[in-house]
Amino acid sequence: MNDPLPSWNDGAAKAAILDFVAGVTAEGGQGYVAPTERIAAFDNDGTLWCEKPLYVQADFIFRKWTAMVAADPSLASEQPYKAVVERDGAWLAAMLDHVPELLKGLGTAFGGLTTDAFEDQVRAFFADARHPTLGVPYAKVGYVPMVELLAYLDANGFKVFICTGGGRDFVRVVGEEMYGIPRERVIGSGPTLEYRDGALYRLTGVEQPIDDGAGKPVHIWTRTGRTPLLAGGNSDGDLAMLETARFALLVHHDDAEREFAYDTGSERALAEAAACGWTVVSMKDDFSTVFEVAPTGAVVAGTPG
Amino acid sequence: MNDPLPSWNDGAAKAAILDFVAGVTAEGGQGYVAPTERIAAFDNDGTLWCEKPLYVQADFIFRKWTAMVAADPSLASEQPYKAVVERDGAWLAAMLDHVPELLKGLGTAFGGLTTDAFEDQVRAFFADARHPTLGVPYAKVGYVPMVELLAYLDANGFKVFICTGGGRDFVRVVGEEMYGIPRERVIGSGPTLEYRDGALYRLTGVEQPIDDGAGKPVHIWTRTGRTPLLAGGNSDGDLAMLETARFALLVHHDDAEREFAYDTGSERALAEAAACGWTVVSMKDDFSTVFEVAPTGAVVAGTPG
Numbered sequence: 001m002n003d004p005l006p007s008w009n010d011g012a013a014k015a016a017i018l019d020f021v022a023g024v025t026a027e028g029g030q031g032y033v034a035p036t037e038r039i040a041a042f043d044n045d046g047t048l049w050c051e052k053p054l055y056v057q058a059d060f061i062f063r064k065w066t067a068m069v070a071a072d073p074s075l076a077s078e079q080p081y082k083a084v085v086e087r088d089g090a091w092l093a094a095m096l097d098h099v100p101e102l103l104k105g106l107g108t109a110f111g112g113l114t115t116d117a118f119e120d121q122v123r124a125f126f127a128d129a130r131h132p133t134l135g136v137p138y139a140k141v142g143y144v145p146m147v148e149l150l151a152y153l154d155a156n157g158f159k160v161f162i163c164t165g166g167g168r169d170f171v172r173v174v175g176e177e178m179y180g181i182p183r184e185r186v187i188g189s190g191p192t193l194e195y196r197d198g199a200l201y202r203l204t205g206v207e208q209p210i211d212d213g214a215g216k217p218v219h220i221w222t223r224t225g226r227t228p229l230l231a232g233g234n235s236d237g238d239l240a241m242l243e244t245a246r247f248a249l250l251v252h253h254d255d256a257e258r259e260f261a262y263d264t265g266s267e268r269a270l271a272e273a274a275a276c277g278w279t280v281v282s283m284k285d286d287f288s289t290v291f292e293v294a295p296t297g298a299v300v301a302g303t304p305g
Numbered sequence: 306m307n308d309p310l311p312s313w314n315d316g317a318a319k320a321a322i323l324d325f326v327a328g329v330t331a332e333g334g335q336g337y338v339a340p341t342e343r344i345a346a347f348d349n350d351g352t353l354w355c356e357k358p359l360y361v362q363a364d365f366i367f368r369k370w371t372a373m374v375a376a377d378p379s380l381a382s383e384q385p386y387k388a389v390v391e392r393d394g395a396w397l398a399a400m401l402d403h404v405p406e407l408l409k410g411l412g413t414a415f416g417g418l419t420t421d422a423f424e425d426q427v428r429a430f431f432a433d434a435r436h437p438t439l440g441v442p443y444a445k446v447g448y449v450p451m452v453e454l455l456a457y458l459d460a461n462g463f464k465v466f467i468c469t470g471g472g473r474d475f476v477r478v479v480g481e482e483m484y485g486i487p488r489e490r491v492i493g494s495g496p497t498l499e500y501r502d503g504a505l506y507r508l509t510g511v512e513q514p515i516d517d518g519a520g521k522p523v524h525i526w527t528r529t530g531r532t533p534l535l536a537g538g539n540s541d542g543d544l545a546m547l548e549t550a551r552f553a554l555l556v557h558h559d560d561a562e563r564e565f566a567y568d569t570g571s572e573r574a575l576a577e578a579a580a581c582g583w584t585v586v587s588m589k590d591d592f593s594t595v596f597e598v599a600p601t602g603a604v605v606a607g608t609p610g
Contacts, residue, residue: 036487116527159489172530182341183530184464190496195522195545217500221420222512223528225488227475240500 005151006113007145007289013249014286016279017149020247025156035157039226041187041201041216041241042150044164044171045235047251049289050141053133054262057166058092060125064109080105100111107204110191113167115200135296138261142178143289146232146251150179153230161228163189165212165237187211187223236268248278255284258291309457309563312450312594315473317556319591321584322454325552329534330461340462343604344531346521346546347455349476349493351485351539352556355446357565358438363397365430369414385410412509415496415556420474420505427478440601447483450592451537451556455484457537468525468544469493470517492516492528521546541573553583563596 008014023031024038043053054062065084068075075081079101081089095102100124110118131141139199147253150160162181164171175181189212192205209215217240220228231238231245242248250273263270273280283290313319329343330335350356359367370389373380380386384406388396400407415423436446449563455465467486469476473493480486496516497510514520522545525533536543536550539558547553558567568575578585588595 036481039489168527169530176341184528186530190527193523193526195519195549198548200522200526206469214500217496217505221498222473222495223489223506225474227493243503244500 004155005145005148009286009288011278013230013281015186016247017152017249020230021153021156033229037226037229038153038158039224039228040153040158040160040230040232041220041228041245042146042160042165042231043216043235043241044162044188044236044253045166046253047141047232047238048146048150048162050131050134050259051145052262055166056138056141056197057170059129059132059138060170061106061109062092062120063125063129064121065105068109068181069214075287096230097213103204103206110202110275111204113202114158115193115202118169118202119173120238122170126174131295133295133297133302134291136291136293139174139178140291142292143251143283143287144289147179149232150181154180158230159222159224161224162186162188163211163225163231163241165210165216167209187219189215211238214240217244217258218287220244233269235266239269242272242278243271248273248276249281252283253285254282255290257284258287259283308377309460310450310453312453312592314591314593316591318584318586321552322457322554325535326458326461336539338534340532342534343458343461343463343539344525344533345455345458345463345465345535346468346492346530346533346550347451347465347536347540348521349467350471351558352543353447353451353455353535355436355439355448355564356470357558360471361436361446362475363445364434364437364443365427365475366411366414367397368430369426370410373414376438377408381444396594408428408509408511415502415507416509418507420498420507423474423477423507427475431479436600438600438602439596441596442529444479444483445596445598447589448556448592449594449596449597453530454600455486459485463535464529465490466494466525466529467491468516468521468536468546469517470521473516483561492524493562494520517542519545525549538574540571544568544574544577547574547577547583553578555583556586557588559587560592560595562589564588 005014023029024033024180042048062084065081069081069085076085078163080098095180126139129138130136131138134141153160160181162171162175162185168186168190171188172183172186174184175186178246182183187277189191189210190207191206192203194201194203209218211219229246230247231241232249250269253260255261310319328334329338331337347353350360367389370386374386374390381390385403390423431444434443435441436443439446458465465486467476467480469489471493473491473495476493477488477491480488489554494515495512497508497512499506499508514523516524525546532549535552537548537554538547539556555574558565560566
């Protein structure tokens with residue numbers, strides 16, 4: 001049989017995945033699970049695509065704010081625009097201290113747009129922008145072994161959902177091309193919406209709860225009516241989702257050479273993974289390939305990451 | 306070729322459906338639509354199952370309130386319990402005048418339950434309750450021709466969603482058995498939810514917007530990322546959803562003998578259907594069969610419909 005996960009090195013993580021899938025799909029076996037119940041849910045940022053040095057969507061938003069300041073220089077003295085034009089990474093990194101300003105900036109940038117108009121802006125971003133340190137187009141920052149895993153699960157009767165803490169309507173634009181995941185299988189955070197005069201408009205509010213932390217199991221339930229049979233994440237924001245899954249997989253960013261090495265924001269998840277025997281995926285040891293195209297190195301200026 | 310809609314009489318409605326589906330599935334044809342974009346959305350109450358003399362879920366709720374009064378007779382003097390024990394159909398029918406009392410009653414009945422515990426109660430209801438005038442179990446009040454239509458669309462590459470103004474977690478319990486629609490394809494109104502200690506709890510709030518009226522296109526977008534290629538409804542609450550669809554189908558309740566005849570609550574939808582050339586389905590003329598089992602007539606006392 002062909003190896004269904006050729007970009008994974010042989011090791012405990014790959015063996016555990018193959019073993020689990022073999023068990024739940026073996027008809028007549030003790031661990032058999034009917035296809036209707038085979039729900040898989042994956043976080044996106046840091047689990048399916050690279051989230052460093054800044055979230056892909058943050059780059060999209062920062063570029064938009066930069067363009068807004070170019071069109072109206074008076075904004076440059078006002079947050080959050082000020083932090084972007086001054087490349088004030090510390091201000092931007094302290095997101096939780098600046099929620100009102102950030103929400104106001106998001107509302108001003110995208111509130112009132114139709115969902116179609118927003119999608120056009122996302123498409124333009126992906127057509128043009130490159131990752132600030134890898135140098136490749138953002139549509140190429142997905143992890144090849146994880147894309148293989150999604151396809152392998154799909155081929156084994158799983159219904160695979162992306163469950164992103166970031167913007168659902170942002171990820172949907174590239175989900176099919178990058179991951180083979182159709183739009184209706186992308187769950188995530190989103191704005192409040194209004195239907196009027198035949199179109200859907202983004203309002204300035206944010207649908208609650210957002211799809212992170214304890215909000216992830218809520219989103220998965222409302223969208224699927226189930227808890228996941230298998231879930232994959234990489235950070236503390238994925239902990240609640242991973243807790244609800246029969247098989248939990250945690251991507252560990254330990255590959256400074258090919259990607260990034262960091263545990264910040266994943267400390268609790270790593271501890272619980274060790275305590276509960278979850279499958280920890282070492283990007284360094286378990287991935288034979290990380291990206292589809294070789295990084296070219298930093299080529300892009302102008303992003304404040 | 307076998308007739309894919311054997312419970313539909315030949316006529317304009319059936320011809321329009323077959324024609325539309327043939328057009329969007331003809332590869333190379335001008336009207337071809339890729340399978341990824343073939344989203345179909347159907348209202349449930351009055352579109353897929355009988356909603357008279359009272360909503361199925363209303364009967365479920367009223368029985369629960371009746372049981373609560375039996376356990377605590379002091380509730381009998383308080384609304385909404387009073388209306389149920391006194392069979393005050395007028396009070397219950399004027400729902401919009403009694404929203405605070407009704408929400409309080411719903412919150413008291415189901416708030417704080419886990420999603421699993423709620424599902425157990427729904428299962429018990431369907432195992433036991435019968436339709437008050439048809440006399441058949443509620444799982445048999447689906448319209449056979451509409452179930453055929455869902456299967457026909459599915460066989461033609463459509464992704465079929467139920468988009469109910471009623472409770473998503475109520476319909477999901479029987480959606481697969483009654484309609485062949487898996488849980489993740491049931492969109493609908495729901496309570497606010499909280500994840501804690503490994504379980505999902507129903508809170509006393511209601512997720513906004515509810516999945517009715519202008520809320521339907523919002524729900525369909527958030528769950529699918531698309532507007533429907535085909536949509537089916539029966540009332541003014543479905544108008545916004547039908548407006549967004551390429552092919553709109555309106556079930557007209559004009560069969561007093563086999564089901565019910567009523568236009569109340571559908572006046573605007575019927576007018577727009579006529580104005581826009583939507584496909585109006587006459588239950589009397591277009592359905593050769595309505596229900597899977599013959600109604601036995603009223604057998605159940607105790608419901609206040």
